[in-house]
Amino acid sequence: MSLHGFETRPHNGLTHVIDKGLGPRAWEDVLETCGDYISIVKLGWGTAYVTPNLGRKLEVLREKPVVIGGTFLEAVIAQDKVDEYKRWITGLGLTHVEISDGVIDLERERKLELIADFAADFIVLSEVGSKDAEVVFAPYQWVEWIREELAAGAWKVITEGREGGTAGIYRPTGEMRTGLVDEIVHEIEPSELIFEAPTKSSQAWFVKHFGSNVNLGNIPPEEVIPLETLRLGLRGDTLQEVLLGGETAPAG
Amino acid sequence: MSLHGFETRPHNGLTHVIDKGLGPRAWEDVLETCGDYISIVKLGWGTAYVTPNLGRKLEVLREKPVVIGGTFLEAVIAQDKVDEYKRWITGLGLTHVEISDGVIDLERERKLELIADFAADFIVLSEVGSKDAEVVFAPYQWVEWIREELAAGAWKVITEGREGGTAGIYRPTGEMRTGLVDEIVHEIEPSELIFEAPTKSSQAWFVKHFGSNVNLGNIPPEEVIPLETLRLGLRGDTLQEVLLGGETAPAG
Amino acid sequence: MSLHGFETRPHNGLTHVIDKGLGPRAWEDVLETCGDYISIVKLGWGTAYVTPNLGRKLEVLREKPVVIGGTFLEAVIAQDKVDEYKRWITGLGLTHVEISDGVIDLERERKLELIADFAADFIVLSEVGSKDAEVVFAPYQWVEWIREELAAGAWKVITEGREGGTAGIYRPTGEMRTGLVDEIVHEIEPSELIFEAPTKSSQAWFVKHFGSNVNLGNIPPEEVIPLETLRLGLRGDTLQEVLLGGETAPAG
Numbered sequence: 001m002s003l004h005g006f007e008t009r010p011h012n013g014l015t016h017v018i019d020k021g022l023g024p025r026a027w028e029d030v031l032e033t034c035g036d037y038i039s040i041v042k043l044g045w046g047t048a049y050v051t052p053n054l055g056r057k058l059e060v061l062r063e064k065p066v067v068i069g070g071t072f073l074e075a076v077i078a079q080d081k082v083d084e085y086k087r088w089i090t091g092l093g094l095t096h097v098e099i100s101d102g103v104i105d106l107e108r109e110r111k112l113e114l115i116a117d118f119a120a121d122f123i124v125l126s127e128v129g130s131k132d133a134e135v136v137f138a139p140y141q142w143v144e145w146i147r148e149e150l151a152a153g154a155w156k157v158i159t160e161g162r163e164g165g166t167a168g169i170y171r172p173t174g175e176m177r178t179g180l181v182d183e184i185v186h187e188i189e190p191s192e193l194i195f196e197a198p199t200k201s202s203q204a205w206f207v208k209h210f211g212s213n214v215n216l217g218n219i220p221p222e223e224v225i226p227l228e229t230l231r232l233g234l235r236g237d238t239l240q241e242v243l244l245g246g247e248t249a250p251a252g
Numbered sequence: 253m254s255l256h257g258f259e260t261r262p263h264n265g266l267t268h269v270i271d272k273g274l275g276p277r278a279w280e281d282v283l284e285t286c287g288d289y290i291s292i293v294k295l296g297w298g299t300a301y302v303t304p305n306l307g308r309k310l311e312v313l314r315e316k317p318v319v320i321g322g323t324f325l326e327a328v329i330a331q332d333k334v335d336e337y338k339r340w341i342t343g344l345g346l347t348h349v350e351i352s353d354g355v356i357d358l359e360r361e362r363k364l365e366l367i368a369d370f371a372a373d374f375i376v377l378s379e380v381g382s383k384d385a386e387v388v389f390a391p392y393q394w395v396e397w398i399r400e401e402l403a404a405g406a407w408k409v410i411t412e413g414r415e416g417g418t419a420g421i422y423r424p425t426g427e428m429r430t431g432l433v434d435e436i437v438h439e440i441e442p443s444e445l446i447f448e449a450p451t452k453s454s455q456a457w458f459v460k461h462f463g464s465n466v467n468l469g470n471i472p473p474e475e476v477i478p479l480e481t482l483r484l485g486l487r488g489d490t491l492q493e494v495l496l497g498g499e500t501a502p503a504g
Numbered sequence: 505m506s507l508h509g510f511e512t513r514p515h516n517g518l519t520h521v522i523d524k525g526l527g528p529r530a531w532e533d534v535l536e537t538c539g540d541y542i543s544i545v546k547l548g549w550g551t552a553y554v555t556p557n558l559g560r561k562l563e564v565l566r567e568k569p570v571v572i573g574g575t576f577l578e579a580v581i582a583q584d585k586v587d588e589y590k591r592w593i594t595g596l597g598l599t600h601v602e603i604s605d606g607v608i609d610l611e612r613e614r615k616l617e618l619i620a621d622f623a624a625d626f627i628v629l630s631e632v633g634s635k636d637a638e639v640v641f642a643p644y645q646w647v648e649w650i651r652e653e654l655a656a657g658a659w660k661v662i663t664e665g666r667e668g669g670t671a672g673i674y675r676p677t678g679e680m681r682t683g684l685v686d687e688i689v690h691e692i693e694p695s696e697l698i699f700e701a702p703t704k705s706s707q708a709w710f711v712k713h714f715g716s717n718v719n720l721g722n723i724p725p726e727e728v729i730p731l732e733t734l735r736l737g738l739r740g741d742t743l744q745e746v747l748l749g750g751e752t753a754p755a756g
Contacts, residue, residue, distance in 0.1 A: 003301065003340040006333050021729030023533025029275030032305055046738025047729050049507065053536055071740050078748055081510050088507040103740040104748075131740040162740075164704075200416075225273030225299050234298025236323050236355045236383040236414075244330055244356075255553065255592040258585050281527030284557055452668075477525030477551050486550025488575050488607045488635040488666075496582055496608075 008232040008243065009212065014039040014156075015227060016194050016217035018069075018163060021047050024060045026221075031060070034224040038064055040096065040125075042218075044163060045071035058092060070100030070127050078104055082114070086121070100127035102160055102168075108145075112152040119153030125194070126152075129160025129168030139183035146188050158217055159184065161196025165218075169195065176202055181209075190214055203227050204237040212242060260484040260495065261464065266291040266408075267479060268446050268469035270321075270415060273299050276312045278473075283312070286476040290316055292348065292377075294470075296415060297323035310344060322352030322379050330356055334366070338373070352379035354412055354420075360397075364404040371405030377446070378404075381412025381420030391435035398440050410469055411436065413448030417470075421447065428454055433461075442466055455479050456489040464494060512736040512747065513716065518543040518660075519731060520698050520721035522573075522667060525551050528564045530725075535564070538728040542568055544600065544629075546722075548667060549575035562596060574604030574631050582608055586618070590625070604631035606664055606672075612649075616656040623657030629698070630656075633664025633672030643687035650692050662721055663688065665700025669722075673699065680706055685713075694718055707731050708741040716746060 017038050022030070031038070041064050048054055048068050058066060068089065076085045089097065097118050101111055111126075118124050126149040128142055146157045159181075160168025169177050181195070190210050196218040197203045203223075206214045212231040219227055229235040233242030269290050274282070283290070293316050300306055300320050310318060320341065328337045341349065349370050353363055363378075370376050378401040380394055398409045411433075412420025421429050433447070442462050448470040449455045455475075458466045464483040471479055481487040485494030521542050526534070535542070545568050552558055552572045562570060572593065580589045593601065601622050605615055615630075622628050630653040632646055650661045663685075664672025673681050685699070694714050700722040701707045707727075710718045716735040723731055733739040737746030 003328070003333065004336045006301075006328060006331055006336065008301075021537060021726065023537040025277055025529055025533040029277040033273060033275040033303060033309075036304055037302075044730075045740065046733045046736070049510075049512075049738060050541075050729060050732045050736065051537060052540055057537075071743065072738060075738055075743055075747055076507070076510060078743075079510055081507065084508045084510065103743050222273065225302060226296075228302045229298045232298070232302065234301060234324060234327055236297065239323065239327055239330075239355050243327055255580070255585065256588045258553075258580060258583055258588065260553075277529055281529040285525060285527040285555060285561075288556055289554075474525065477554060478548075480554045481550045484550070484554065486553060486576060486579055488549065491575065491579055491582075491607050495579055 008234070011212035011231050013213040013231060014194060014215035015219055015224060016040045016042060016158075016215070017221055017224060018042050018044045018198070018218040019047070019221060020044045020163065021051065022221060024053065024056050027057065027060045030221045030224070031063075034228065035064070037224050037228045040065045040067060042067050042069055042098065045069040046075060048072065054092070065096045065123070066094055067096040067098050067125060068094065070098040071103055071131075073097070073099060074101065074104045074106070077106065077114075086118075090121075095123055096125065097122040098125045098127060098158070099154075100158075100160075102127060102129065102131035108148070112148055115149055115152040115154050124154045125156050125158055126154040127158040127160055131160065131162055131167050133167040133172040135167075139180050142180065142184050143187045146184065146193070150192055156192060156194050156215065158194045158196060161198060161202070161218055163198060163218060165196070165198045165202055170202070174199065176205060178205070185210065200226065200230075200237070203230055207231055207238050208241050260486065263464035263483050265465040265483060266446060266467035267471055267476060268292045268294060268410075268467070269473055269476060270294050270296045270450070270470040271299070271473060272296045272415065273303065274473060276305065276308050279309065279312045282473045282476070283316075286480065287316070289476050289480045292317045292319060294319050294321055294350065297321040298327060300324065306344070317348045317375070318346055319348040319350050319377060320346065322350040323355055323383075325349070325351060326353065326356045326358070329358065329366075338370075342373075347375055348377060349374040350377045350379060350410070351406075352410075352412075354379060354381065354383035360400070364400055367401055367404040367406050376406045377408050377410055378406040379410040379412055383412065383414055383419050385419040385424040387419075391432050394432065394436055395439045398436065398445070402444055408444060408446050408467065410446045411448060413450060413454070413470055415450060415470060417448070417450045417454055422454070426451065428457060430457070437462065452478065452482075452489070455482055459483055459490050460493050512738065515716035515735050517717040517735060518698060518719035519723055519728060520544045520546060520662075520719065521725055521728060522546050522548045522702070522722045523551070523725060524548045524667065525555065526725060528557065528560050531561065531564045534725045534728070535567075538732065539568070541728050541732045544569045544571060546571050546573055546602065549573040550579060552576065558596070569600045569627070570598055571600040571602050571629060572598065574602040575607055575635075577601070577603060578605065578608045578610070581610065581618075590622075594625075599627055600629060601626040602629045602631060602662070603658075604662075604664075606631060606633065606635035612652070616652055619653055619656040619658050628658045629660050629662055630658040631662040631664055635664065635666055635671050637671040637676040639671075643684050646684065646688055647691045650688065650697070654696055660696060660698050660719065662698045662700060665702060665706070665722055667702060667722060669700070669702045669706055674706070678703065680709060682709070689714065704730065704734075704741070707734055711735055711742050712745050
């Protein structure tokens with residue numbers, strides 16, 4: 001039963017979802033309702049490690065790429081267990097890995113080595129930006145780091161926003177650092193980036209500025225359907241720009 | 253097993269719930285736990301259109317009136333597909349429709365015609381107020397529009413608040429425009445209105461000012477039980493006024 | 505499949521969860537995924553009373569201590585139905601009770617009598633602090649009340665924070681009254697207390713200041729896994745302090 005003649009424009013933006021502990025029944029529901037719109041699922045920071053039924057959860061998620069949050073790998077690096085971590089995620093059947101330095105001090109050389117090393121066996125998402133809301137880097141610095149990490153083998157580079165949108169490309173108040181984002185996109189193809197955008201206002205901003213194809217990350221599972229409507233112009237925030245304005249979506 | 257002798261007062265306020273993409277298992281749970289308190293379910297803005305398992309979802313919701321968010325009809329109007337929309341929602345088995353002009357420019361005449369036209373076959377909820385937080389209309393204007401829409405055949409008129417409580421009868425900060433609400437209720441019976449009230453503080457305000465019978469809209473599914481306790485005076489926010497103060501609830 | 509050689513430190517902090525109306529399917533999911541980390545489940549304020557399938561819900565929760573929110577007992581006290589309430593919760597199979605005076609005026613003597621009386625048959629959690637965000641008590645007053653309630657037979661005393669973290673030990677803005685908390689803990693063993701801490705920032709503050717063993721309350725079900733990662737230092741907010749700093753957790 002379709003709505004005859006009503007048209008929306010397809011898009012190819014990635015939707016990167018953050019999970020902070022949903023159970024298997026909830027994930028079955030999410031996948032049935034909006035699995036078509038989910039590109040990758042991140043088990044946030046160290047949540048996977050404390051999930052007793054992780055095997056069953058991964059079984060439910062088997063049709064989606066799953067990646068463990070970068071903060072957990074940072075904890076692993078601090079305990080010098082990187083090889084054990086590789087074996088662990090291989091044993092879990094994971095094909096993707098996230099490499100970040102948002103919490104620990106990690107020398108640039110070491111981070112780039114880790115990216116290159118993991119890239120031999122995994123699809124690497126690297127992340128740039130601090131989780132400390134007080135830490136602010138200059139735009140040229142972001143651009144340089146992103147380029148280095150792509151060159152080292154990262155499939156995509158994630159721009160930090162935290163689960164709440166309060167650090168990295170956001171101010172502690174949640175307001176976006178739009179100048180920073182514009183400067184990054186001036187130098188780097190948006191299709192190489194995933195912007196963490198946990199709130200509706202930030203998602204709408206990205207869709208309006210970079211188009212429906214923009215890659216967005218840290219989307220809560222319950223916001224996947226709402227984000228899809230933003231991308232298609234089926235919500236008030238983007239209806240004029242996307243559905244009526246006829247602007248195509250150049251990001252991807 | 254009941255609590256012998258403990259008494260609360262029944263109410264007849266409508267609870268209008270907004271769904272933004274829950275799956276069928278979650279809805280089964282919600283209906284089992286608080287279906288008794290749900291008057292109508294709105295599938296917010298264009299979410300229904302992007303829900304692949306919409307048929308199964310409507311099957312789970314079959315005992316409740318379901319209405320598709322007005323923003324989606326606005327998109328349909330903009331594409332000139334109103335007849336197709338009617339056939340679509342008829343095919344879905346829907347009996348209610350929401351007609352709004354919160355996003356697109358719609359001439360008053362045209363909106364009233366649409367209300368009258370749909371009212372021949374559907375129960376119409378019309379909505380007054382802009383989704384643009386910058387747009388502020390005078391109270392007399394709200395009153396005039398509400399009267400016109402009721403006269404055109406609307407069953408109830410919804411006062412705009414958005415999913416977050418940040419436009420229409422709310423300031424962008426989420427604070428309620430209490431003077432506006434008071435002026436509307438001075439002229440229009442509250443039983444003819446549904447006030448969008450997505451936050452606990454706004455729900456408590458309405459219950460305290462207009463009584464337990466007040467019709468409230470855009471209630472998230474997980475807030476139905478909490479709202480029921482507000483209506484009955486079983487939560488701190490309204491216990492004094494509703495349960496102990498002995499004030500009856502005049503709104504309905 | 506474990507991560508060989510990676511180590512975290514066990515803790516014994518209580519995690520006291522607030523439910524505001526989840527259904528039985530959702531609870532099955534929560535218990536399977538993080539039941540190991542849940543010490544006690546509170547059915548917030550009067551929600552249990554309006555839950556039609558309460559028996560089935562309690563059946564799902566049978567392996568956890570369940571307690572009904574103190575505000576409901578306050579409503580029962582106001583209607584002079586305390587004996588009926590005891591029979592009701594006994595009939596429901598509950599072993600714990602919460603006694604508060606956050607909404608109604610209850611003389612100190614009467615509250616202490618109620619604690620002593622219930623303590624003969626139930627495990628009593630008493631609560632100190634007003635739900636009215638305008639009401640501020642001096643730290644010495646909190647300390648005196650907590651001591652009296654422990655002496656009267658309370659198993660633990662809860663420090664008020666509300667579901668949102670906006671009263672009691674919090675300012676209306678959500679900011680914590682850290683001076684008040686420090687003074688309380690200067691006089692009372694933290695292991696005798698449960699601090700209501702519904703937000704991540706407050707949870708992280710407590711873990712950083714009082715260690716992983718701190719007892720935290722009003723944790724939403726979906727925040728149990730995230731809180732567990734905070735306690736173990738597997739999230740950015742506490743990774744330095746707990747996992748790398750080597751500080752042990754003295755609270756318990």
